[in-house]
Structure formats: C-alpha cells, structure tokens
Amino acid sequence: MDTKFWVIQAFNGVSYGALLFLLASGLSLIFGVMRIVNLAHGSFFLLGGYVALTVIWTTNSWLLALPVAALVIGVVGLLMERVFLRPLGFDPLRQVLLTVGFAYLFQQAALDIWGGDNLDIVPPGMLKESAVVGGVYFPMYRVFMIGMAVVMGLILWLTMEKTRMGAMIRATVDDSEMARGVGIDTSRVSMFIFALGAFLAALGGVIGGAFLGIYPGLDFVILPIAFAVVIIGGMGSLTGAAVGSLLVGLADNFGKALFPEISYFTIYAPMVLILALKPTGLFGRE
Amino acid sequence: MKDGHAPRRKLLIVIAGLLALLMITPFTSSYVIVLITHALVFAILAMSLDILLGYTGLPSLGQAAYLGMGAYLTAILAARYQFGLDWTFWVVILMGILIGAATAALFGLLAIRAGGVYFLMITLALAMCVWGLAYRWNSLTGGDNGIILPPRPQFGIQLSDDVTFFYLVFGFFVVSLAMLYILVKSPFGRSLEGIRENELRMRILGYNTWLHKYIAFIIAGGFGGLAGVLWAHAHGLVSPEDVTLATSVDALLMVVLGGSGTLVGGAIGAGIVVFLREYLSTLVPWWQYVLGGVYVLTILYLPGGLMSIPERVRGWRASSPGRSLSDLRPTNS
Numbered sequence: 001m002d003t004k005f006w007v008i009q010a011f012n013g014v015s016y017g018a019l020l021f022l023l024a025s026g027l028s029l030i031f032g033v034m035r036i037v038n039l040a041h042g043s044f045f046l047l048g049g050y051v052a053l054t055v056i057w058t059t060n061s062w063l064l065a066l067p068v069a070a071l072v073i074g075v076v077g078l079l080m081e082r083v084f085l086r087p088l089g090f091d092p093l094r095q096v097l098l099t100v101g102f103a104y105l106f107q108q109a110a111l112d113i114w115g116g117d118n119l120d121i122v123p124p125g126m127l128k129e130s131a132v133v134g135g136v137y138f139p140m141y142r143v144f145m146i147g148m149a150v151v152m153g154l155i156l157w158l159t160m161e162k163t164r165m166g167a168m169i170r171a172t173v174d175d176s177e178m179a180r181g182v183g184i185d186t187s188r189v190s191m192f193i194f195a196l197g198a199f200l201a202a203l204g205g206v207i208g209g210a211f212l213g214i215y216p217g218l219d220f221v222i223l224p225i226a227f228a229v230v231i232i233g234g235m236g237s238l239t240g241a242a243v244g245s246l247l248v249g250l251a252d253n254f255g256k257a258l259f260p261e262i263s264y265f266t267i268y269a270p271m272v273l274i275l276a277l278k279p280t281g282l283f284g285r286e
Numbered sequence: 287m288k289d290g291h292a293p294r295r296k297l298l299i300v301i302a303g304l305l306a307l308l309m310i311t312p313f314t315s316s317y318v319i320v321l322i323t324h325a326l327v328f329a330i331l332a333m334s335l336d337i338l339l340g341y342t343g344l345p346s347l348g349q350a351a352y353l354g355m356g357a358y359l360t361a362i363l364a365a366r367y368q369f370g371l372d373w374t375f376w377v378v379i380l381m382g383i384l385i386g387a388a389t390a391a392l393f394g395l396l397a398i399r400a401g402g403v404y405f406l407m408i409t410l411a412l413a414m415c416v417w418g419l420a421y422r423w424n425s426l427t428g429g430d431n432g433i434i435l436p437p438r439p440q441f442g443i444q445l446s447d448d449v450t451f452f453y454l455v456f457g458f459f460v461v462s463l464a465m466l467y468i469l470v471k472s473p474f475g476r477s478l479e480g481i482r483e484n485e486l487r488m489r490i491l492g493y494n495t496w497l498h499k500y501i502a503f504i505i506a507g508g509f510g511g512l513a514g515v516l517w518a519h520a521h522g523l524v525s526p527e528d529v530t531l532a533t534s535v536d537a538l539l540m541v542v543l544g545g546s547g548t549l550v551g552g553a554i555g556a557g558i559v560v561f562l563r564e565y566l567s568t569l570v571p572w573w574q575y576v577l578g579g580v581y582v583l584t585i586l587y588l589p590g591g592l593m594s595i596p597e598r599v600r601g602w603r604a605s606s607p608g609r610s611l612s613d614l615r616p617t618n619s
Contacts, residue, residue, distance in 0.1 A: 087586075
C-alpha cells in the first residue's frame with residue numbers, strides 16, 4: 001500500500017462520487033421542495049441508460065444520446081409529477097408507495113423493451129484512453145465524469161443562487177407554506193424540480209452506464225446509495241449532496257479495497273454516525 | 287361502529303375466516319399449502335408493521351431488516367452449528383424474537399427522533415445496513431448466494447412435512463394476531479393511537495411519547511424477527527434478496543392494501559401480495575405490471591385499503607336515499 005494505491009483509490013472514489021452527485025442532487029432537491037421520498041429515482045437512472053442505448057443504436061452517436069436520454073426521462077418525470085403525484089397532495093406514505101408502483105412498472109417496461117441482458121454503453125474512443133501522471137494511469141472517462149459533475153454542479157449552484165427560479169426553489173425548501181403565502185407558485189416549482197431531478201438522474205444513468213453496465217435491477221442497487229448520500233449531506237441541500245457524494249464515493253472505494261467483507265457497511269456506517277450526531281444531515285436544516 | 291355488537295361481529299368473522307383457512311388448506315394442492323404458509327409468515331411481518339404504521343403513525347421503510355436478522359440467525363445456526371433442528375427450534379424462535387427486538391432497539395434510538403418523511407428515509411437507510419452486511423459479509427452470510435438450510439426441525443413432529451409446518455406457522459400467526467390485538471386494545475395501544483392522532487397533545491397530557499414509540503418499535507421488531515425465523519424454514523433459503531428494499535416496501539403495501547390500523551388488513555394484504563409475487567409470476571411474464579398497478583391503484587382509489595370497503599358500501603347505502611336532496615345543497619365537505 002504505497003502512495004500510488006492511495007492516489008488511485010482516492011481518484012476512483014472521487015469519480016464515483018461525481019456520478020453519485022448527478023443522481024443524488026436531484027433526489028435531494030425533490031425531497032427538499034416536495035418532501036417526497038422518490039423511490040423511482042433509481043428507475044430514472046436506469047431508464048436514462050436504456051434510452052441512451054437506443055439512441056446510440058439508431059444514430060451511432062454517444063454525444064447525442066447524452067442530452068436526448070436526459071430530456072426524454074425529464075419529460076417522463078414531469079408527466080409523473082403532474083398526472084399522479086400532484087393530485088395526491090401532501091401525504092408522504094402514499095407518495096412513497098406510488099413511486100414504488102412506478103418503479104415496478106418502469107422495471108417491467110424496461111425488461112419488455114430492452115430485455116434482461118447486461119448491456120454496456122460504449123463511450124467514444126477519445127474517452128477510453130488514460131492520462132498518465134507521475135506513473136499513475138487516470139482513465140479519461142473518469143476524468144470526464146468528474147468534469148461533468150462539476151459543470152452540472154456549477155450550473156445548479158448558479159441557478160439556485162442567482163436566478164429568480166432558484167430563489168423560488170430555496171424559498172420553497174425553507175418553508176413551502178410561507179412561499180405560497182408570498183405568491184410563489186410552489187406547484188410549478190415542484191413540477192420543475194421533479195423534472196430536473198429525473199433529468200439529472202437520467203444523465204447519471206447514461207454516464208454511469210459505461211462503467212456500471214445497464215441491467216435490470218440496477219435501479220434498486222443504485223437507489224439506496226443515493227439515499228445514503230442525501231441523508232449524509234442533508235435533504236434539500238445542494239452543497240450537502242456534493243459533500244455527501246464525495247464522502248460516499250470515497251467510503252465505497254476504500255471500503256471495497258480495504259475491507260471487502262463489510263464494504264457496503266462502510267457506506268452506511270458513516271451515515272448512521274451522522275444521523276446519531278445530526279439527524280438532519282451535515283447541511284440540512286430543521 | 288355505531289351499534290355495540292359490531293366489534294363482536296367482526297371478531298366472529300375473523301375467527302370464522304381463520305377456521306375456514308385451517309380446515310380447507312390441508313386439502314388443497316401441495317403448492318397452495320406452501321403459498322399459504324408463505325403468506326402467513328408475511329402476514330406476521332405485515333401485522334408487526336401495522337403496529338407502527340396503523341396504530342402509531344410511524345411509516346417504517348425498514349421492516350425487512352428484522353425479518354432478515356431473524357432469518358439469518360436461524361440459517362446460520364442451522365447450517366453451521368446444526369442448532370435449532372430438534373426441540374432447540376423453540377430456543378431459536380426465542381432468539382429470533384430477541385434479535386429482532388434488539389436490532390429494533392438499536393435502530394429505534396436513531397430513527398424515533400425523526401418524524402414523517404425523515405423517519406421513512408432513516409428506517410430505509412438502516413435496513414440497507416443490514417442488507418449491505420448480508421450481501422457482502424461472505425464468510426458469515428454466504429454473500430449473494432445466501433445460505434441453504436438443512437431439512438426442517440423434527441421434535442416428535444416432522445416439520446419437513448409441509449402440512450405440519452403449515453399448522454405450526456398458522457399457530458404462530460394466530461398467537462401473534464391475538465397478542466397484537468390485545469396490545470392495541472390495551473391502554474398502551476390506546477396511547478399509541480393518541481400519538482398517531484396528535485403527538486403534541488399527548489405530550490402535553492404528560493405521556494412520554496418517545497418511550498411509547500420506542501417500545502412499539504421494539505415490539506414490531508420482535509414480531510419481525512419471529513417472521514424471519516419462520517421464513518428461513520418456510521423458504522429453505524436465506525439470501526440478501528430477503529432484506530432488500532423491495533421486501534420492506536412490499537410489507538408497507540400489504541398493510542396499506544389491506545387497510546392500516548386493522549391488523550387483519552395487513553394479513554389479507556400479505557395474502558394478495560404473496561399470491562402476486564409467487565404465483566402470478568410463474569404464470570405470466572408481465573406480472574410486475576400487475577404488482578405495480580396494484581400499488582398505483584390502491585394509492586389512488588383505495589386509500590383506506592380493502593378493509594374500508596364495507597364501510598364505504600354502507601356509506602353509499604346510507605346516503606343514496608337522500609342523495610338527490612344533498613346534491614342540491616351546498617356542502618362544506
């Protein structure tokens with residue numbers, strides 16, 4: 001276990017964290033704005049990967065698959081929010097069960113359309129190479145993942161901090177009743193956030209598909225990890241999602257490398273620790 | 287529940303239903319007997335969850351954890367140490383209940399403080415810890431492959447016979463139902479309902495609501511552990527699959543589908559969900575559409591669950607004669 005080992009593991013952890021950020025930031029915002037535990041969030045991730053595959057098969061363009069898949073799933077999310085979630089009003093339990101129902105429906109639909117095989121999204125050749133720095137190989141694809149998460153994170157952060165929509169979102173997270181009172185259309189904010197969450201998750205699915213693979217059941221494999229991120233970071237907080245993603249990404253990688261037998265435990269144990277000390281997560285507010 | 291005889295009549299219906307189940311099941315096909323046994327095991331899990339969800343207002347998304355603890359304990363003891371395969375089966379039952387309760391006692395410390403949606407998230411995450419250990423701790427749990435159990439215990443009676451095992455599980459189910467029924471009718475159960483309706487008021491009245499919820503959480507964990515021991519022997523295989531999020535969510539659906547806060551509703555819901563998962567899945571490849579559809583339709587159209595149907599029908603009947611009149615009048619509701 002020399003420096004090389006630590007550098008590579010840390011790099012892998014950070015890049016995995018970057019992927020988790022795409023998935024978890026939407027989940028966290030959805031929770032913050034709508035108070036919905038969206039158990040169909042993993043499905044958005046998986047469906048994003050599948051739609052991307054279809055786009056790649058028909059147009060042979062990976063670059064096109066990225067936005068198309070994210071937009072298609074964004075629209076799916078938007079419809080789901082408008083048609084089914086909105087009419088339920090505020091009832092966490094029923095909303096959770098409804099999203100589970102959708103997760104099962106999506107799972108079956110994906111199985112019927114794309115089959116049960118383990119598929120791979122092949123990125124363009126340029127990203128398959130590695131950069132060598134000081135004798136350590138850094139796969140370009142993982143560098144790209146980190147870059148993508150940083151860019152998306154910046155866009156999200158700027159949107160949240162500098163735009164009118166962002167201010168409305170922050171107001172809704174803090175106190176949705178008050179926000180409604182001062183004339184913010186929280187229903188519209190919810191719709192936007194749910195679609196955005198689906199968009200980001202699908203983007204994560206396309207990017208993650210290249211190194212996780214795309215297969216039935218991935219939705220429920222990735223979902224709890226995203227929840228760990230959200231719980232650690234604090235629900236509804238963008239900064240929290242970023243820090244949580246990094247922590248979980250690193251904990252997962254070092255856990256698998258150092259203590260393979262309890263590797264999943266290394267994700268969830270810090271979460272339990274944080275829960276015990278600060279139930280709302282690192283950056284969550286009461 | 288306007289007339290005083292209604293509770294007694296309901297009790298009689300439940301007893302008649304149980305007797306019918308007991309009489310008819312042994313004469314059905316061997317596959318149906320196994321199916322009903324599985325449904326009864328999950329009925330115990332669903333009822334344990336109903337204590338939290340229906341009576342205390344705590345929607346736990348982690349009930350599979352206690353089932354998993356009980357099941358893994360049973361499997362590890364049986365497959366590794368050949369313990370629990372004779373009369374010691376009863377010791378394992380006791381240990382299963384204790385490990386479920388102990389796990390709940392630990393998790394409860396973290397989860398009970400949170401309310402509403404946070405509670406959902408935290409119980410989900412805690413159950414995932416158990417799943418993570420089951421999935422990865424190969425040397426103890428067999429990892430992804432799980433643990434195959436040796437033939438069921440025998441102590442005078444042969445539990446390897448499916449009918450005998452059905453009688454045993456049926457017995458545990460009835461005892462659980464009776465104990466939980468007594469619990470919810472007790473003053474303690476009444477205070478739980480009070481907490482569900484208005485926790486702040488209960489606290490002002492001087493109740494230690496945290497402790498009430500904590501105890502309810504532990505009791506639910508204990509019954510979950512019991513279901514786990516029975517599940518290990520019923521299925522003959524314990525794997526991380528049993529501890530997944532899907533199991534926890536299914537348990538929630540069972541309760542909501544049947545009708546939360548009724549105990550019996552959870553048992554009925556368990557029957558339906560087990561039937562969909564285990565029987566329908568062998569018949570048609572698209573069974574998940576049905577399962578997903580049941581989720582969506584229950585939530586949208588039957589929020590009170592199946593147990594609320596008689597009440598609704600009665601409501602219709604009562605309101606239908608005066609309908610033309612009341613339709614004209616403006617109402618607040």
